[in-house]
Amino acid sequence: MKKYLCMTGCMLLLAMFSGCSEDEHRIFATLYGVINDAETGDPVAGATVTLSPGGKTQTSGTDGQFEFADLDAQQYTITVQKTGYQTNRKTVTAVAAEKTEANIPLSKSN
Secondary structure, eight states: OHHHHHHHHHHHHHHHHHTOOGGGGOOOEEEEEEEEETTTOOBOTTOEEEEETTOOEEEOOTTSEEEEEEEOSSEEEEEEEOTTBOOEEEEEEOOTTOEEEOOEEEOBOO
16 A cells, blocks of 8 residues: 555656646846936837747836847847937847846937
């Protein structure tokens, strides 16, 4: 009887640990940064920050900050747009299990 219970317990443990999908073991990357005025250095709030590939979009906060979390490790292009400023792009590589900083200055339009 003890042998039967031990084998059953081992089988249950094996089933629990082998039931994890590949996605549950993936480690993601994070890209973050500050959008600032190229001339003054002041943060630019309300800028549209778009990530490509993926098409994720967000708006910079009052402190000019943005963050994209849970990203696949790969190369991305960050595009920043705001009325009154020229569009700016920056290419960065997101590294698994790391936070990569990508500060982006915006120059005022003429």
